[in-house]
Amino acid sequence: MVTGTSSGIGLHTAVGLAHRGLRVVATMRDTSRSDALRAEAERQGVELAVRALDVTEHDRARACLDEVTAEFGAVDILVNNAGSATFGTLEQLSDAALRKQLDVNFLGVAALTRHVLPSMRRSGAGRIVTVTSNGGVVGEPFLDAYCASKFAVEGLMQSVAPVAARFGVTVSVVEPASVVTNMMENLDTEALGVPDDPYRDLAETFLHAAGGQMVNGQAAEEAAAVVVEAATTDTPRFRWQTSRAAVDFVGLSLADLDGGTVLEAMSAWLD
Structure with missing residues (x-):
């Protein structure tokens, strides 16, 4: 089962797993947006089942899982890919915006x-593979809520992993850096709508820098190939990066014991 498969990494992960000969259930909030997925599956000559699943509707997600289990058998591999991004620094973010971000990126993943x-x-x-982000290791300006939710997922999965392993279940996270997807188009920038916002100039500078990173980022197909590898390899590990850029970016934080290197690097994005 793969969540968030209407586009990008999720779409190519679902097709890639089907290409490996696995029986794949591809889920998305709105199945009317499944045309691109179905077209790619047809192009590659694979079949997959498409089901509606909103990870924030926990009871319905459980019902979907029960239906899938009844039809196909128990889920052997779960790929948590569905997610969203909210833009804004903490002072700009309402409690509702913070809860919404956590509900999608953290609580929905935890429930499923x-x-x-x-x-x-x-x-x-069993295999549980969760697509997090380099933003789950490095806090990025104006992505406070997004990074918080991804940090939370990384902490959850790292805590679950050694316990699940005692029962034969492998838990992994996959950390893409910039990927050419429609994330910037779908970015929730409601926080920028406040007149005379003192953060506006910094925010627009960051958006320009981040947009350039996305345009020149890794192809979604390449990132998805790493997700497929993490889900099927005979030599699994906990943490995977999808590109050299992701390795370098995540490495800023993992090797930064006092936090200074990360803060210096992120501050440069605001200049």
């Missing part, structure tokens, strides 16, 4: 993962 764990634990096998 919890749903699949019992059957995986009983069978003594």
